[in-house]
Amino acid sequence: MAGHNESILREPLITGKDITYAQITEEILSPVENKPNKAWWIGFILALCGATLWVVSVGYTFWFGIGAWGLNKTVGWAWDITGFVWWVGIGHAGTLISAVLLLFRQNWRNSINRSAEAMTIFAVICAATYVVSHMGRPWLAYWVLPLPNQFGSLWVNFNSPLVWDMFAISTYFSVSLLFWYTGLLPDIATIRDRATGIRKKVYTIFSFGWSGSVKTWQRFEAVSLILAGISTPLVLSVHTIVSMDFATSVIPGWHTTIFPPYFVAGAIFSGFAMVLTLLLVVRKVLGLENYITMFHIESMNKIIILTGSIVGVAYLTELFIAWYSGSQYELYAFQNRIAGPFAWAYWLMMTCNVISPQLLWFKKIRTNIAATWVLSIVVNIGMWFERFVIIVTSLHRDYLPSSWTMFSPTWVDVGVFVGSIGVFFTLFLLFLRVLPSIAIAEVKMILKSSSEQSKMKLIKEGNLDKEHVQEYIESLEKFDSVKQEDYAKI
Amino acid sequence: MSNIKYILGSFGDPDEMLTGIKKLQENNISIYDVYTPMPIHGIEAKLGVKRSRLDIAAFFFGITGTITMLTGVYLATVVDWPVNIGGKTHFALPDFIPITFELTILFCAFGLVGSYYASTHLFPGRAPRVMDLRATDDRFVIAIDAKQNTEHEKIDELLKGAGALEVKHNERKYISYE
Numbered sequence: 001m002a003g004h005n006e007s008i009l010r011e012p013l014i015t016g017k018d019i020t021y022a023q024i025t026e027e028i029l030s031p032v033e034n035k036p037n038k039a040w041w042i043g044f045i046l047a048l049c050g051a052t053l054w055v056v057s058v059g060y061t062f063w064f065g066i067g068a069w070g071l072n073k074t075v076g077w078a079w080d081i082t083g084f085v086w087w088v089g090i091g092h093a094g095t096l097i098s099a100v101l102l103l104f105r106q107n108w109r110n111s112i113n114r115s116a117e118a119m120t121i122f123a124v125i126c127a128a129t130y131v132v133s134h135m136g137r138p139w140l141a142y143w144v145l146p147l148p149n150q151f152g153s154l155w156v157n158f159n160s161p162l163v164w165d166m167f168a169i170s171t172y173f174s175v176s177l178l179f180w181y182t183g184l185l186p187d188i189a190t191i192r193d194r195a196t197g198i199r200k201k202v203y204t205i206f207s208f209g210w211s212g213s214v215k216t217w218q219r220f221e222a223v224s225l226i227l228a229g230i231s232t233p234l235v236l237s238v239h240t241i242v243s244m245d246f247a248t249s250v251i252p253g254w255h256t257t258i259f260p261p262y263f264v265a266g267a268i269f270s271g272f273a274m275v276l277t278l279l280l281v282v283r284k285v286l287g288l289e290n291y292i293t294m295f296h297i298e299s300m301n302k303i304i305i306l307t308g309s310i311v312g313v314a315y316l317t318e319l320f321i322a323w324y325s326g327s328q329y330e331l332y333a334f335q336n337r338i339a340g341p342f343a344w345a346y347w348l349m350m351t352c353n354v355i356s357p358q359l360l361w362f363k364k365i366r367t368n369i370a371a372t373w374v375l376s377i378v379v380n381i382g383m384w385f386e387r388f389v390i391i392v393t394s395l396h397r398d399y400l401p402s403s404w405t406m407f408s409p410t411w412v413d414v415g416v417f418v419g420s421i422g423v424f425f426t427l428f429l430l431f432l433r434v435l436p437s438i439a440i441a442e443v444k445m446i447l448k449s450s451s452e453q454s455k456m457k458l459i460k461e462g463n464l465d466k467e468h469v470q471e472y473i474e475s476l477e478k479f480d481s482v483k484q485e486d487y488a489k490i
Numbered sequence: 491m492s493n494i495k496y497i498l499g500s501f502g503d504p505d506e507m508l509t510g511i512k513k514l515q516e517n518n519i520s521i522y523d524v525y526t527p528m529p530i531h532g533i534e535a536k537l538g539v540k541r542s543r544l545d546i547a548a549f550f551f552g553i554t555g556t557i558t559m560l561t562g563v564y565l566a567t568v569v570d571w572p573v574n575i576g577g578k579t580h581f582a583l584p585d586f587i588p589i590t591f592e593l594t595i596l597f598c599a600f601g602l603v604g605s606y607y608a609s610t611h612l613f614p615g616r617a618p619r620v621m622d623l624r625a626t627d628d629r630f631v632i633a634i635d636a637k638q639n640t641e642h643e644k645i646d647e648l649l650k651g652a653g654a655l656e657v658k659h660n661e662r663k664y665i666s667y668e
Contacts, residue, residue: 020628021502021527021627021628022627022628025527025627025628146562146566148566148570148571153570153571154571155566155567155570155571158563158566158567158585158586158589159575159582159585161588163589164588164589164592167588167589167592167593168588168592170596171592171593171595171596174596174599174600175595175596175599178599178600178603179599182603182606185612186527186528186626189618189626190527190626190627192618192626193618193620193623193624193625193626193627194623194627204615204617204618205614205615206614207618208607208612208613208614208615208616209611209612209613209615209616209617209618209619210612210618210626211525211618211619211620211625212525212526212527212625212626213523213524213525214523214524214526214533214534214537214539215523215534215539215610216610216612217526217528217529217530217534218529218534218539218542219542219544219606219609219610220529220606221529222542222544222545223544223602223603223606226544226545226548226598226602227599227602227603230548230552230595230598230599231595231599233591233595234592234595237588237591237592240588241588244588440527441527441528441529442528444527444528445528445529448504448505
């Protein structure tokens with residue numbers, strides 16, 4: 001901290017002039033400590049309508065059974081597993097941001113990790129609801145646990161990826177929750193020490209008696225680092241195991257060894273897209289432009305283009321191998337994807353996931369907020385169709401042409417899916433109201449080293465390479481939260 | 491003898507607080523604790539807080555998870571109810587690697603966080619021991635036990651000299667117990 005300045009070439013992570021520690025607390029806590037505005041209420045009511053739709057659709061499913069969905073004897077797995085994999089994929093960015101970027105010492109994670117982790121937790125909850133709701137008898141959901149069947153003597157099949165998935169998802173959910181909550185403790189304590197009355201009592205309970213003493217902080221950092229270390233392989237394992245649900249089967253189109261890395265890249269791709277979809281709105285509505293800056297947006301866009309390209313390579317590799325393998329069933333599965341009755345879904349997937357993210361190579365586009373937001377939604381749509389293509393088009397034309405069929409969803413399928421989006425947004429909007437959407441302590445940590453004001457101070461002190469300063473000032477042009485005229489004088 | 495229990499030096503800047511710690515230690519004044527709104531790197535060495543052993547604990551919790559899963563699966567698939575699948579081995583180890591890995595992580599994470607909460611006395615509903623309410627907001631607070639260090643005026647001077655915005659003489663240890 002003292003006696004060490006960050007290179008001027010690094011772009012600032014906190015913009016704005018004369019930002020103090022108190023101001024950081026004030027600005028980040030303002031949605032928590034004040035009454036919600038109209039935008040929040042409109043969003044919340046819409047989300048709540050979605051959540052109600054979910055309750056109705058899932059309730060209908062429970063009452064009448066899985067027959068309420070559009071499944072048939074050929075396509076026995078469709079929107080349910082598509083929705084499940086989509087949500088699990090979205091749930092990958094949070095822990096990736098908090099764990100992997102912590103290990104790589106990427107300080108820009110500090111202002112986005114909190115809401116990304118919250119998003120992870122809510123997305124995994126949505127995924128888990130699919131697991132329960134697709135069971136014909138959800139009241140027997142505990143049968144997936146390794147209990148002797150009916151408490152007799154037969155066990156769950158430990159060789160099955162579906163059982164592994166149960167372990168992976170529940171571990172991922174609970175470890176993410178621990179990581180998130182432990183990180184929240186100092187910030188809950190901040191709210192506690194500013195609150196009065198009943199609010200103070202509630203936040204006291206949830207702050208676990210946090211005091212901010214030297215030992216607590218030292219241990220806190222040790223715990224964060226170890227949790228990051230163990231969460232990193234965990235994130236990768238979760239989608240690997242999800243992909244094995246398909247890859248270990250013998251269905252042409254599913255039975256491929258490329259699935260684990262391909263699914264993991266796709267998960268990170270869609271996760272970051274969802275983080276952008278949410279945070280671009282959050283930063284605007286909550287006025288957090290100084291903390292979630294253009295640098296953050298551009299960095300996320302760079303990850304999207306990297307993972308999107310990996311996904312693109314995976315699609316092409318799959319096609320090549322379908323031909324090169326010499327297996328006519330495999331080849332047919334892919335011919336059917338490209339030119340069969342569901343070709344529209346395949347080409348929608350290709351456009352949304354492979355072609356349109358390539359636009360992010362242009363700096364103008366990846367630093368444009370509106371364009372980024374639209375592209376992030378395009379990616380979300382594309383990733384949903386990826387799962388739909390893999391699942392439905394591989395199944396609908398099976399080995400016997402007499403059983404070939406099409407799949408079309410019923411209103412219940414649509415209701416469960418749209419409803420799960422409502423559940424997700426309801427939870428996320430509630431989160432914004434009761435907990436700080438940015439990790440306050442972690443942002444304070446980088447204020448003296450990586451903020452615009454500290455860099456400004458360095459520039460004013462002189463002693464810097466003129467070319468470096470020039471380069472730094474040019475890099476600020478893309479920032480919507482930086483006033484260029486401040487630099488014109490220097 | 492006054493009733494002052496603790497002297498608090500409240501700083502607005504972490505670097506000034508570090509100067510404060512240095513000055514106090516040069517004058518052989520022992521520091522009770524330091525409360526900050528964010529982690530300050532390098533401070534624990536100055537205050538003699540030992541290296542955390544949570545990493546060692548985490549390793550053993552993880553290993554416990556590994557052993558639990560392998561033992562559990564062995565008992566289920568070999569001892570309790572062996573299933574003959576085309577004559578394949580009952581204990582198909584490669585198949586059990588994913589779940590063993592997951593349980594290792596699960597035990598490690600819960601054991602680690604549990605030990606952390608236990609060792610720093612964090613649990614739901616614990617009454618917060620807060621000396622200065624702004625220590626979780628924008629103040630970096632050095633607490634000095636006033637009974638052990640009786641030269642109160644000198645302490646005040648040292649703290650102010652280092653840049654403390656405020657020096658408090660508290661007659662009770664924790665203000666949060668009201």
